Amino acid sequence: MDSLTQAVLGAALQGTVLGRIQGRRSLIYGALLGSVPDLDVVIRYADPVSQMTYHRGFSHSIFVLTGLALLLAWLVHQLARKRWPDKGYSLGRLFLAFWLVLVTHPLLDAFTVYGTQLFWPLPFTPLSWAAVFIIDPLYTVPLLVAVIYSAWVGFNGRAVRCLSLALLLSTAYLGLGLAGRMAAEQRLQTALDAxxxxxxxxxxxxxxxxxxxxxxxxxxxxxxxxxxxxxxxxxxxxxxxxxxxxxxxxxxxxxxxxxxxxxxxxxxxxxxxxxxxxxxxxxxxxxxxxxxxxxxxxxxxxxxxxxxxxxxxxxxxxxxxxxxxxxxxxxxxxxxxxxxxxxxxxxxxxxxxxxxxxx
Known part of the structure; x- marks a missing residue:
């Protein structure tokens, strides 16, 4: 998906899990962390085919990102024990937040048609569920509104509920996209069969x-x-x-x-x-x-x-x-x-x- 969508998804997830601890900063941290997998675009390859087919590779692997989430959670937990012992930064909570923010990035990418190597380095064909276009306002806008609202009012029960509802709606939209894809395939198959x-x-x-x-x-x-x-x-x-x-x-x-x-x-x-x-x-x-x-x-x-x-x-x-x-x-x-x-x-x-x- 586009960079804005990945950023607001990361912000919404980290805000939901850590917003009561980090406040508005959780939205910034989540947006930045949610954009990390796409840093592979800075790697330049010798030809456009390699550029295309190595993108969404190792940096989008759930194995790599799970390890990165665990490392970040451990580092923040060690820092928090010394500097913010009363904040409630448990290792499990930190890992959950970072893992969700990182792993949902390639999962969302897999719902587009491009192709995402979720299981790198295993040689599976890149996943391409093709449920949504790479830019889809109906997916992005609810998340963006919820993030802006939470940044405006600060973190309280309403903000967390708003973020959770936006995440629920966006996930349901992906499910509708999958259903729409299967229905479209069936309509053409029926026409050809006839x-x-x-x-x-x-x-x-x-x-x-x-x-x-x-x-x-x-x-x-x-x-x-x-x-x-x-x-x-x-x-x-x-x-x-x-x-x-x-x-x-x-x-x-x-x-x-x-x-x-x-x-x-x-x-x-x-x-x-x-x-x-x-x-x-x-x-x-x-x-x-x-x-x-x-x-x-x-x-x-x-x-x-x-x-x-x-x-x-x-x-x-x-x-x-x-x-x-x-x-x-x-x-x-x-x-x-x-x-x-x-x-x-x-x-x-x-x-x-x-x-x-x-x-």
Whole structure:
């Protein structure tokens, strides 16, 4: 999630557990501690694929963060015994506060689509529950209001209850997001089943700044995928387009270790495109149809026409580009299924090819 959300979540948690002891300072301490896992962004890697896939790694591991929480709790407890013996800083209470603040950061990240290595150094595919968009005001605002209220009135019974209620509401919202994701996947699966289309994997992710409108991907055994749009309020089958993963191009990079790492990190939700003399690999999970957030040039044509792997670079035009016109259409689509989103137009504009013939 975004930095503001992680900070207010940390503030709310530490305020709830230690607010009666630390007062308003608990909000500051919690906001700072809750931002610690993202300090890995200061590490610079040699290429953008490594930069992407090593982020949310060791610094987001529940094993590392549990050890850090225990160390911090012990240090503060030792200091408190000497300087503030009457404050009530028990080791257990300190550990609970620090552990909750630290561990909920990667847990919340795992509810987005990016991918979080909760169990580093174990080689599991990064967790990506895709229940909320990376910036979602409906999740953040209740926590922010509760933190501001507690900072304003000071710590008393009402402030702690307000923080606890905000934490309860935000957690429930994550649960609703998971339910929405599963419902969106089921709607597309039902639509494909009705047309006799066999699928191997189905994956939904929320579109910009909400958990009501979903982009749903479905792979087919023949190397294609369907990309559909589904809203919580839909009554008819979702609009969709059929596109190729271009797996023949992937075979040209079969020995490239960074491609294998990217496949692992994204759970192999990748498509491959030849653009001129460049081989471009796109992460299908993030962005809007045809306009994917992470695209990398990973090979070029050699003198004899063969593909030559190279150090990956960010493909021109990559990155989040939610222009105003697209956002207006996306927000209108939440509540009305007609007109459908212009999937083929967006795809043709960004990828240079439109929808394949098919349903």
């Amino acid at each position: 047309q006799g289309i066999e699928t191997s994997e189905v994956r939904a992710m929320p579109l910009a700044f909400n958990s009501l409108l979903w982009r749903v991907l479905a792979k087919t055994p023949d190397g294609h995928y369907y990309e559909g749009i589904s809203s919580t309020f839909d009554h008819a089958p979702p609009e969709m387009q059929r596109l190729s993963l271009n797996l023949g191009l992937a075979a040209q990079l079969k020995d490239a270790p960074l491609l294998e790492r990217l496949r692992w990190f994204t759970d192999d939700w990748l498509r491959y495109d030849q653009v001129g003399d460049a081989l471009v690999v796109s992460d299908l999970r993030m962005g809007i149809p045809g306009d994917y957030t992470f695209r990398f040039k990973m090979a070029h044509r050699g003198d004899r026409g063969q593909w030559v792997a190279e150090r990956p670079s960010v493909w021109k035009g990559s990155g989040p580009r939610f222009d105003r016109a697209a956002l207006v259409l996306i927000w209108q689509r939440i509540f009305a299924q007609r007109p459908p989103l212009p999937l083929a137009t967006w795809t043709e504009k960004q990828l240079g090819q439109g929808r394949e013939p098919g349903p």
